[in-house]
């Protein structure tokens with residue numbers, strides 16, 4: 001019988017956060033010089049169109065959104081598939097830095113003709129908005145002031161981090177708070193393999209508490225995860241989206257799983273991960289759009305960030 005080494009077997013079990021961190025070293029050094037380390041400037045600022053709601057069936061109403069990709073400290077969790085740490089600062093976010101980044105973004109976009117019509121702001125920080133290392137709590141009053149012109153404020157946050165502060169922030173905002181949560185995939189053991197520190201039931205309970213607090217939520221799903229065959233991946237992405245819709249998600253965004261964090265590159269070399277193609281992403285999105293369970297339900301979007309542009313058809 002062929003001997004299987006411990007390195008080979010580890011690709012089939014739940015990877016430890018330590019192993020994920022060890023594999024990160026393969027790519028972290030390449031990033032060191034290109035990472036933004038200026039805590040007073042966001043990584044990116046742009047205006048985009050986004051579907052805001054369904055009008056009839058699958059017909060959607062678009063809205064203009066100001067998106068800031070904030071520079072802040074790294075998320076304290078160590079999900080196996082996450083490469084967002086590549087966009088983070090290497091120290092806790094200094095007090096006042098997040099408001100300064102938002103001021104920068106607002107100044108940058110105010111000159112745009114249609115800026116007055118922008119009523120949604122997305123503040124994405126590659127982690128958890130209500131983690132005090134990411135956004136110092138003393139900044140909340142100024143953040144609420146800066147968000148005053150917007151009817152909707154979208155932030156990313158894990159269900160187990162900073163939730164008391166989250167509900168308080170939601171109450172103090174003039175507009176509606178929307179929390180974006182990475183549910184990723186509800187296939188058995190998948191969230192454990194991803195080191196997500198989240199169980200589908202915990203997500204469902206969090207969703208209910210958000211609804212009770214009149215806070216909206218959107219869900220990120222990752223398609224093409226390792227350990228799933230392509231046909232299983234489609235099935236589980238559809239089931240995960242139905243689960244998120246049943247929990248009351250306002251918006252479901254499907255993203256491709258990608259290499260680039262060291263650990264996923266390792267799985268790719270070991271043959272248990274192949275990044276989904278653009279065609280596979282379109283196929284799963286077509287399945288979602290034709291599923292009558294989503295009629296009059298959440299907005300569905302496909303985010304192809306990270307896919308090789310050559311594959312875009």
Ligand code: SF4
Nearest residue numbers: 075077079082126127
């Ligand atoms: S919770 Fe989100 S930001 Fe944090 S490690 Fe996991 S995927 Fe990355």
